[in-house]
Amino acid sequence: MAQAAHPFRSVLYIPGSKERALEKARGLPTDAIIFDLEDAVSPDEKDHARSLLAETLASADYGHRFRIVRLNGLDSPWGAADIAAFAVAKADAILIPKVSSPADVEAVAAQIPDLPLWAMMETPLAMLNAAAIAAHPRLTGMVMGTNDLAKELGARFRPDRLAMQAGLGLCLLAARAHGLTIVDGVYNAFKDDHGLRLECEQGRDMGFDGKTLIHPAQLEIANAAFSPSESEISLALRQIAAFEEAEKQGLGVAVVDGKIVENLHIVTARQTLAKAEAIAAFSAS
Ligand SMILES: CC(C)(COP(=O)(O)OP(=O)(O)OC[C@H]1O[C@@H](n2cnc3c(N)ncnc32)[C@H](O)[C@@H]1OP(=O)(O)O)[C@@H](O)C(=O)NCCC(=O)NCCSC(=O)C[C@H](O)C(=O)O
């Protein structure tokens, strides 16, 4: 499935050093996986993680799950070796950490010519440069790094994510303006289902394609929150039927559930149905 039609409701981080987790993910209901070499791997484990992950990606079958490798930064002691190991890996995208400007994307693009690139958006400069970063011709996706962003801002974590709103909004605008996939940051309290559900719903309401996750127990909640609901599908079908009927009568507006339906709402309705179909096709594969 091409990236444009691929669902990204759930995007699970797996530390590249954890053999059991790498194995387990092959059977988990996750739309995408971020194989992490950066913050989930301690300095002592970096070399082991790199070789374990390279070997795993070369031999293991992850089905239709979208495979993303997060490298260490080029300014770190491990970045150059990561690039050498994964420039031609069996991956669907390479994720660059702590991107702050288009030049950070270009530095990796020059060394990895053939794989799509994604950017971690997690520094104050990245928020301010989001439009220019999103415009880089090699970039196809963005991931919010809300832990690093909170650290850089000196912000407190709140259920409403007040401190994150400006950055989340700027990155969403930039991603949508340039046709990129964009997924929300992680929810650290991986045993708190209620809090995760609220944060997923907030991300979905804002327009994110899905959420990054740190534990398999979070998958079901994210998959549900970012799938069109039964009532959304039913509304989309009724809007399309009502609008087609209105058009037959020479009208440009229909009314469904007391609300107007115009051409632009039909675009959204068709997108809802297309997303539901893509999810069904992915789940059956
Ligand atoms: C959070 C964890 C350390 C918890 O690990 P653990 O105590 O081992 O969990 P469990 O015993 O409950 O695990 C149960 C089984 O599930 C498997 N497992 C656990 N986590 C994963 C996973 N992420 N992917 C696949 N499988 C996983 C265990 O192996 C157990 O399997 P089994 O043996 O069959 O029972 C741990 O979940 C973890 O390490 N999570 C990932 C943390 C991570 O990746 N952090 C970095 C990304 S967050 C970030 O950096 C975002 C961004 O940059 C920012 O700035 O915000």
Ligand SMILES: [Mg+2]
């Ligand atoms: Mg980070």
